[in-house]
Amino acid sequence: MKIICIGRNYAKHIEELENERPETPVVFLKPDSAILPKKMPFFIPPFANSIHYEVEILVKINKVGKHIDAKFAHKYYDEIGLGIDFTDREMQAKLKAKGLPWEKAKSFDGAAVVGEFYPKEKFNLNAIKFQLLKNNEVVQDGNSNAMLWKIDELIAYVSQYFTLKKGDILFTGTPAGVGETKINDVLIGTLEGNTSFSVKIK
Ligand code: ZN
Helix, strand or coil, X not given: CCEEEEECCEXXXXXXXXXXXXXXXXXXXXXXXXXXXXXXCECXXXXXXXXXECEEEEEEECCCECCCCHHHHHHXXXXXXXXXXXXXXXXXXXXXXXXXXXXXXXXXXXXXXXXXXXXXXXXXXXXXXXXEEECCEEEEEEEHHHECCCHHHHHHHHXXXXXXXXXXXEECCCCCCCEECCCCCEEEEEXXXXXXXXXXXX
């Protein structure tokens, strides 16, 4: 399986990192080795100086598709989840400055937290509320209604480039409030008030 990630999909997050608003979605991949095994802590990698959390709504693909039309995109997923796109922000800044790919900053082992998935019928997909709590304090408070590109538009866009397969996961971008995490933090993600994941930082 593969993980397809979207960058810069919320206006306020674009502002906080002083990025340009993209004309088309920013896309990058994480390999399956980036998934943090369930119930395992996240160990800050020895090469990293500034690990940032980015909480994101996840979409699990349920069948093969390519060149999917946005109006049929809903047929390609049944479940919605929540996760973290861990990012070595210092390394990403260096790579961005040189115009180099981001994988070393975003696709390392453990860089993808994948929480519980729930049937999509549980949600109003255009207004999914989600939060990230760091040590029980809300640090990110998002709503899918602020996405620049909606889930179905993202599926249509990325499937022009990559064949989607059953089990692939789409990370749909992070809202504002990203920040650094340090050893002994506990990060909890909630989707409409339900805890989707809890990760200890080591
Ligand atoms: Zn992200």
